[in-house]
Amino acid sequence: MIINKEHTRSLLDLLQKPLSVILVNINTTTLGILDIILYKVQKALLQSDVHSKSDKSPVTVADYGSQVLVSFALEKELPAMAFSLVAEEDSGDLRKEEGKETLQRITELVNDTLASDGTYDVSPLTEENVLRAIDNGKSEGGSHGRHWVLDPIDGTKGFVRGDQYAIALGLLDEGKVVLGVLACPNLPLGSVNSKDPNDKVGCLFSAQIGGGTYMQSLDGSAPVKVHVSATENPEEASFFESYEAAHSSHDLSSSIAKKLGVKAPPVRIDSQAKYGALSRGDGAIYLRFPHKGYREKIWDHAAGYSVVTEAGGVVSDAGGNPLDFSKGRYLDLDTGIIVTNQKLMPSLLKAVKESLSENASAL
Ligand SMILES: Nc1ncnc2c1ncn2[C@@H]1O[C@H](COP(=O)(O)O)[C@@H](O)[C@H]1OP(=O)(O)O
Numbered sequence: 001m002i003i004n005k006e007h008t009r010s011l012l013d014l015l016q017k018p019l020s021v022i023l024v025n026i027n028t029t030t031l032g033i034l035d036i037i038l039y040k041v042q043k044a045l046l047q048s049d050v051h052s053k054s055d056k057s058p059v060t061v062a063d064y065g066s067q068v069l070v071s072f073a074l075e076k077e078l079p080a081m082a083f084s085l086v087a088e089e090d091s092g093d094l095r096k097e098e099g100k101e102t103l104q105r106i107t108e109l110v111n112d113t114l115a116s117d118g119t120y121d122v123s124p125l126t127e128e129n130v131l132r133a134i135d136n137g138k139s140e141g142g143s144h145g146r147h148w149v150l151d152p153i154d155g156t157k158g159f160v161r162g163d164q165y166a167i168a169l170g171l172l173d174e175g176k177v178v179l180g181v182l183a184c185p186n187l188p189l190g191s192v193n194s195k196d197p198n199d200k201v202g203c204l205f206s207a208q209i210g211g212g213t214y215m216q217s218l219d220g221s222a223p224v225k226v227h228v229s230a231t232e233n234p235e236e237a238s239f240f241e242s243y244e245a246a247h248s249s250h251d252l253s254s255s256i257a258k259k260l261g262v263k264a265p266p267v268r269i270d271s272q273a274k275y276g277a278l279s280r281g282d283g284a285i286y287l288r289f290p291h292k293g294y295r296e297k298i299w300d301h302a303a304g305y306s307v308v309t310e311a312g313g314v315v316s317d318a319g320g321n322p323l324d325f326s327k328g329r330y331l332d333l334d335t336g337i338i339v340t341n342q343k344l345m346p347s348l349l350k351a352v353k354e355s356l357s358e359n360a361s362a363l
């Protein structure tokens with residue numbers, strides 16, 4: 001596996017702009033701390049530091065480390081606010097005997113990082129502190145108050161494979177997503193379809209409700225406003241779907257694309273990078289049809305939803321209902337998630353409905 005340096009960018013760097021939008025002051029030195037931990041964590045991955053969760057999905061030291069540091073920094077920087085975080089990882093496995101070594105490793109890395117950075121003048125975190133920082137993410141969210149929503153590494157399978165992944169942070173206010181930041185360290189700046197290996201990679205998408213969506217390079221170029229594709233012609237549209245067929249039925253999406261008249265082959269990439277790429281018009285449609293029984297989590301969509309919606313796109317479930325982030329940690333939805341521009345949505349919904357009734361067994 002090749003791990004490149006783009007994987008190691010600072011998480012909090014990625015968060016700087018939207019946090020400034022809500023007038024929270026995170027200084028740039030603080031932001032640098034995650035560079036170091038992710039670099040080390042990536043090295044750890046080379047030593048096959050990948051574990052399996054109870055739902056059989058992978059988790060790495062990077063996922064935990066990212067959640068610890070984002071949680072730690074948000075708590076430090078938001079002392080006056082009631083701090084509520086809905087995040088993917090929990091400390092359950094790390095509290096077991098078999099998780100001891102992983103916990104030690106995360107604690108060591110977090111402390112090395114905090115010490116070499118020096119921004120936070122704190123004594124070393126204990127393992128209990130680390131577990132607690134992870135467990136900050138236990139909030140149930142809901143329709144009242146403000147809740148941060150974090151996927152510390154979205155697309156862990158892509159991360160481990162050396163492909164696309166994202167760090168996704170959203171903010172819910174009274175059940176609505178009001179802010180979204182999506183860092184895609186491996187996404188080419190020009191287009192997801194870029195074939196040039198020398199193209200610069202690393203995109204940061206950020207969106208604030210009513211304020212549009214902006215993209216900048218992860219090393220700090222000026223943000224530019226982005227828009228979804230304006231195409232009305234499905235023959236010109238290309239569509240995104242999961243790289244992993246286990247996450248979304250490729251058969252069903254192929255039948256929908258055929259009905260619509262989409263000519264291009266699917267673009268299969270991991271993570272919410274799909275939402276980012278769609279928000280700047282790399283493709284016009286995103287189809288997601290998880291297999292029966294899978295329940296979508298809010299951290300897998302909050303940031304991406306915000307980025308696409310503010311860029312002029314529409315996100316709905318397969319029945320055309322808007323996504324409801326106010327119900328807690330899960331999205332309760334009808335069958336799947338579909339994303340496109342306003343012009344294409346009616347014909348897409350029609351194709352989805354027909355395909356679902358003809359291919360119910362595909363899920
Ligand atoms: N069986 C599954 N079906 C659908 N999505 C899944 C499944 N297992 C994990 N996921 C989550 O779906 C997202 C991956 O979707 P995609 O296929 O679009 O990359 C990730 O958020 C991943 O979580 P994680 O954050 O742990 O990677």
Ligand SMILES: [Mg+2]
Nearest residue numbers: 057058088156
């Ligand atoms: Mg996961």
Ligand SMILES: [Mg+2]
Nearest residue numbers: 151154155300
């Ligand atoms: Mg995820």
Ligand SMILES: [Mg+2]
Nearest residue numbers: 088151153154
């Ligand atoms: Mg994740």
